[in-house]
Amino acid sequence: MEFTALLGQSLGGAERSWQSRANCMGVDPELFFPERGSSTREAKEVCRGCVVQADCLEFAIANGEKFGIWGGMSERERRRVRRARLVIKQPGRVAAS
Ligand code: SF4
Numbered sequence: 885m886e887f888t889a890l891l892g893q894s895l896g897g898a899e900r901s902w903q904s905r906a907n908c909m910g911v912d913p914e915l916f917f918p919e920r921g922s923s924t925r926e927a928k929e930v931c932r933g934c935v936v937q938a939d940c941l942e943f944a945i946a947n948g949e950k951f952g953i954w955g956g957m958s959e960r961e962r963r964r965v966r967r968a969r970l971v972i973k974q975p976g977r978v979a980a981s
Pocket residue numbers: 906907908909916930931932934935936937938940941953954955956
């Protein structure tokens with residue numbers, strides 16, 4: 885199954901418009917879900933030139949995607965973005981590490 889097919893399973897109809905322009909169309913989804921400790925470089929290379937990278941990243945963050953490379957970021961990198969946004973929304977709050 886292609887990664888974009890996996891995306892299609894997760895997305896609602898209105899949210900799918902960006903999926904058809906994804907760079908990962910036709911790419912083996914295993915590339916985006918590497919084994920723990922494996923390189924994410926190849927997946928990030930595919931994402932680097934993707935015109936819907938921002939949509940993909942926002943989708944993953946909004947839906948709490950815990951696994952895989954989305955929007956060119958690993959789960960750890962997305963967690964940092966979520967925490968940073970929480971701090972911005974709640975300036976007095978200190979994000980847990
Ligand atoms: S950013 Fe990466 S994972 Fe997301 S749609 Fe584009 S190529 Fe696929």
